[in-house]
Amino acid sequence: MPRKVSYGLDYDDDYGTYDDYDYEHEVKVDGYDDYEDNVTSKPGKDGSKHGIWQCPICSYDNDESSFCCDICGAIYVYSSTHGKQKVNPATKDTGASAISKSHAQIYVAPRTNNLVDEFKSRKPNLYEQGRPEYRRGESNSKGKEAQVLSSDNEMLVPSVHGSKVSSDCESESSHSRENMNLTAPLSSNLNQLKLGKHPIRNKKVNSETKYQPEEWMLMEKEPEILKQLNLAIVGHVDSGKSTLSGRLLHLLGKVSKKEMHKYEKEAKEKGKGSFAYAWAMDESTEERERGVTMTVAVAYFDSKKYHVVLLDSPGHKDFVPNMISGAAQADAAVLVVDASTGSFEAGMDGYGIGQTREHAQLVRSFGVEQIIVAVNKMDVVGYSKERFDFIKSQLGAFLRSCGFKDSSIIWVPLSAVENQNLVTTSADVRLSSWCQGVCLLDAIDSLQTPLRDVSKSLILPICDVVKTSMGQVAACGKLETGAIRNGSKVLVMPIGALAAVRSIERDSISCNLARAGDHIAVTLQAIETGHVLAGGVLCHPDYPVQVATCLELKILVLDIPTPILVGSQVEFHIHHAKVAGRVSKMVALLDQKTGKVSKTAPRILKGKQSAIIEVRLDGAVCAEEFSKSKALGRTFLRSSGTTIAVGIVTRIVERKS
Ligand code: GTP
Numbered sequence: 001m002p003r004k005v006s007y008g009l010d011y012d013d014d015y016g017t018y019d020d021y022d023y024e025h026e027v028k029v030d031g032y033d034d035y036e037d038n039v040t041s042k043p044g045k046d047g048s049k050h051g052i053w054q055c056p057i058c059s060y061d062n063d064e065s066s067f068c069c070d071i072c073g074a075i076y077v078y079s080s081t082h083g084k085q086k087v088n089p090a091t092k093d094t095g096a097s098a099i100s101k102s103h104a105q106i107y108v109a110p111r112t113n114n115l116v117d118e119f120k121s122r123k124p125n126l127y128e129q130g131r132p133e134y135r136r137g138e139s140n141s142k143g144k145e146a147q148v149l150s151s152d153n154e155m156l157v158p159s160v161h162g163s164k165v166s167s168d169c170e171s172e173s174s175h176s177r178e179n180m181n182l183t184a185p186l187s188s189n190l191n192q193l194k195l196g197k198h199p200i201r202n203k204k205v206n207s208e209t210k211y212q213p214e215e216w217m218l219m220e221k222e223p224e225i226l227k228q229l230n231l232a233i234v235g236h237v238d239s240g241k242s243t244l245s246g247r248l249l250h251l252l253g254k255v256s257k258k259e260m261h262k263y264e265k266e267a268k269e270k271g272k273g274s275f276a277y278a279w280a281m282d283e284s285t286e287e288r289e290r291g292v293t294m295t296v297a298v299a300y301f302d303s304k305k306y307h308v309v310l311l312d313s314p315g316h317k318d319f320v321p322n323m324i325s326g327a328a329q330a331d332a333a334v335l336v337v338d339a340s341t342g343s344f345e346a347g348m349d350g351y352g353i354g355q356t357r358e359h360a361q362l363v364r365s366f367g368v369e370q371i372i373v374a375v376n377k378m379d380v381v382g383y384s385k386e387r388f389d390f391i392k393s394q395l396g397a398f399l400r401s402c403g404f405k406d407s408s409i410i411w412v413p414l415s416a417v418e419n420q421n422l423v424t425t426s427a428d429v430r431l432s433s434w435c436q437g438v439c440l441l442d443a444i445d446s447l448q449t450p451l452r453d454v455s456k457s458l459i460l461p462i463c464d465v466v467k468t469s470m471g472q473v474a475a476c477g478k479l480e481t482g483a484i485r486n487g488s489k490v491l492v493m494p495i496g497a498l499a500a501v502r503s504i505e506r507d508s509i510s511c512n513l514a515r516a517g518d519h520i521a522v523t524l525q526a527i528e529t530g531h532v533l534a535g536g537v538l539c540h541p542d543y544p545v546q547v548a549t550c551l552e553l554k555i556l557v558l559d560i561p562t563p564i565l566v567g568s569q570v571e572f573h574i575h576h577a578k579v580a581g582r583v584s585k586m587v588a589l590l591d592q593k594t595g596k597v598s599k600t601a602p603r604i605l606k607g608k609q610s611a612i613i614e615v616r617l618d619g620a621v622c623a624e625e626f627s628k629s630k631a632l633g634r635t636f637l638r639s640s641g642t643t644i645a646v647g648i649v650t651r652i653v654e655r656k657s
């Protein structure tokens with residue numbers, strides 16, 4: 001069964017276009033109306049117990065030392081004027097504007113109760129899943145670091161009286177000073193944290209000494225273990241990604257006949273019979289009721305050559321940030337397109353409307369070079385060769401413009417519902433008469449895994465955080481570089497806390513070690529659970545990744561209706577972190593062909609232009625120059641629910657050292 005990665009619902013952006021979701025969300029808004037009363041009355045008021053605060057989202061009674069809810073991950077922030085506060089996630093502002101207007105500090109997309117309950121029942125051993133995100137709460141990380149990092153890179157245990165905090169803030173840049181008002185309330189709250197005995201890193205950045213991998217890291221893998229291939233399933237909404245994934249898992253024995261029968265029966269009862277296979281991936285009640293994937297589902301199967309990690313992404317435009325988080329881990333992608341008349345065309349619409357285009361651009365800029373185009377729903381067009389050829393020529397031209405080489409694109413016409421061309425070549429003469437190519441499974445086996453950087457120091461961007469029943473916390477994600485084994489010491493960034501690896505799971509099976517490329521869950525011990533956050537990074541204690549607040553980027557502007565200006569508010573995406581920021585400087589416009597500077601300090605940037613710009617963030621993110629780390633150096637800028645630019649980090653202008 002797939003593991004749902006709870007990236008959190010994407011409450012910002014213009015989700016108002018999505019009526020059902022909008023409505024549903026308003027229901028949750030009601031729950032938030034009482035929020036302030038709830039939290040300001042913390043211990044003592046409203047009959048709440050001393051030493052406990054009740055989460056207004058899932059009603060769980062949390063110990064007052066927890067700064068995020070143990071059940072749903074919602075973070076509480078102390079505001080000097082309003083007491084503990086939470087940014088209302090239902091606001092229709094974009095993340096950027098919400099931050100700029102608000103004095104609220106942290107935003108975490110909560111899961112709804114039924115999601116939590118569902119998860120509990122499905123994963124009793126890993127039931128308390130919390131996933132705080134760096135979203136609107138850039139000052140989250142800023143505030144935290146104000147306490148744990150000093151100016152000379154010395155990490156400090158937060159002082160109960162907050163004396164260290166002020167001195168740290170003093171030493172920050174003028175920009176940080178400007179943000180003191182933002183960080184101060186959060187600092188107050190964090191001062192109350194009891195950090196216990198877990199160590200906070202107190203070590204200088206070790207940038208000069210060359211990293212030497214240990215012997216165990218480089219040892220050959222046992223031959224019987226299949227190589228892991230991280231495969232993102234992407235494409236426009238309703239193109240059939242989940243149906244295709246579910247059907248594939250069923251055909252390969254990963255979803256049993258009994259389970260499938262259950263899905264069919266339940267889906268039919270709910271009037272959603274056609275979604276039976278999609279239900280194998282879309283586990284939550286919300287997803288099933290709406291017939292729309294909201295969060296990435298992770299499932300596994302073995303092909304002849306690979307242990308495939310299937311990342312079934314949401315296609316709806318409101319959930320592109322979740323798709324990004326999943327696609328960031330991809331070695332290769334399956335771009336599913338709907339062959340039926342009008343649907344393929346809808347996916348190819350410009351200006352962020354067509355997710356066939358947007359997803360293809362995004363996966364390419366994540367460094368994915370190989371793509372399988374699954375031209376699905378061929379049954380609807382009578383397995384027409386003409387329609388397939390039309391799609392191939394239109395989409396092929398676009399994929400080439402994104403930077404995919406013809407030799408790295410595999411075209412597979414198929415039907416997920418009629419099981420044509422999935423794990424064996426098609427038996428239907430309407431298809432087999434003109435299609436002599438490979439089936440989807442063989443196409444997957446023909447992919448190559450990219451080179452794995454095992455000899456570099458450890459980098460594991462955290463995509464999801466799961467609390468175990470033992471009260472420990474597991475960081476999930478793809479190991480980008482290096483290797484890790486049980487007992488390894490790791491540094492959890494951006495907080496800068498040391499932790500020890502208690503155990504490692506790969507596809508829910510524990511293993512002793514994992515290497516670059518592996519998709520794993522690392523259970524950590526000797527660390528406050530609240531310090532391990534999605535959007536953070538696990539790294540080698542002697543080679544901490546950088547934490548940046550202002551970055552220079554080289555970007556390619558996508559098709560956008562409104563030009564980018566200095567001061568434009570953006571959502572800054574990097575690996576699994578998302579932070580609001582603004583364009584603070586336009587350094588240069590670049591010539592598309594030569595890449596050389598064609599104009600310095602341009603006033604505006606329009607679609608399809610390349611440029612060097614600086615982006616100042618409202619918070620801090622783990623980042624590296626692209627030349628040093630590809631995984632931590634790729635970025636996306638989004639605004640009003642669409643991706644406006646893709647880029648790479650060329651320089652860290654201001655860092656939180
Ligand atoms: P999102 O995750 O929300 O973007 O949707 P999706 O791409 O996962 O699509 P999903 O699998 O939920 O399928 C959407 C609809 O397309 C369902 O009604 C499926 O039954 C239908 N569908 C999927 N594959 C095929 C196919 O091969 N043929 C036909 N006729 N319908 C299909």
Ligand code: MG
Pocket residue numbers: 241242243278282292293312313314315
């Ligand atoms: Mg889906």
